[in-house]
Amino acid sequence: MENNRLMKDIEFIVEIDKMKSILRQTTLMDKSKRENDAEHSWHISVMAMVLSEYANEEVDTYKVIKMLLIHDLVEIYAGDTFCYDKVGNEDKKERELKAAEKIFGMLGEDKGKEFRELWDEFEEMKTKEALFAASMDRLQPMLSNYYSGGGTWEKFNVQKKDIYKRISPVKESSEELWKFVEYMIEDAFEKGYITKE
Template identity: 60%
Template sequence: MQLTTTRLQAQIQFIVEIDKLKHVLRQTLLMDKSRRENDAEHSWHLAMMAIVLAEYADPQVDLLRVLKMVLIHDLVEIDAGDTFCYDTIALQDQAEREEKAADRLFGMLPENLGEELRSLWEEFEAKETLDAQFAAALDRLQPLLHNYYTEGGTWRKAGVTVEKVRKRMAPVAIGSPVLGEFVENLIQDAVRQKFIMQSEQ
């Protein structure tokens, strides 16, 4: 008796492969400053944020689709690695590296499932739909919270200015005006407490 089908074997292989996401370290410190966060922790945190903050999304936002997006959006970093958002050199070939990774990872799955996840990943990257815009807002808000509650965290380490932080956070207000206002208040307080540089040194 065959216990697994070819389809199930492919799905299990993919599940085993994405365990590697737990080893991809981000620049973001945990809020207790003990170590850097990994991509799997980041994705879990976003999923919880989506559930808790859903009331601040547009009423037409589909929470299940947002949850799928935030859980798969960084899978490509298994191959492409985490690209620090303020590293202008690394950002130059980020899209190319991540497209190649998407081809391999989503290609491991049965065709219909792989196409579904690839499509959600591409939608998240494009940030044109209401679902993707709310997911992107959460993706920007989460590291902001970490940097604020670690008293500057990677902002201080990388010498990031308030102008750069505001530019990076712009998608939050697009995905949720309420969260966008919250972010601006947090940035202003971070400047007051000298967590962020006001200009280039």
């Protein structure tokens, strides 16, 4: 095969199949199994398509979806770090930066640069698209926890204040979704899904 660019693209596509094997702490809503990174990325991308109308400002949904589809590719090498794992989060940034160099470095320079810039923008959460993407990324496990009767909140005794802190990007990106988030957290607390402070 003479087309080096195509071969690099195919190698990248083959490599990211590993996303299907990276297990997250979050379970499916039916509690049948833990979800993997590929399932998570698909779910939050569809959520962005469905929920973008509720953003406080109009967002470029296509750009949001691109961010959501690539933001966890680094976990192929860095692993999934549970958001409430204080020890695991100490070196998460360092592990993920190394992984970003490796995974996006597999692509040709132009595609690698585009993907890396999207990944960096997502991580920085400064643009309206990155903020909305982060909101989807954080809302999806929350929905899983709520609709499965506690999920990882119960399993790891997560406190209400920590959930509010984790989900805070939603407050900045969508007033309407934030009202729903507050309802879910308070209702989950009343039902005993969330640990009392």
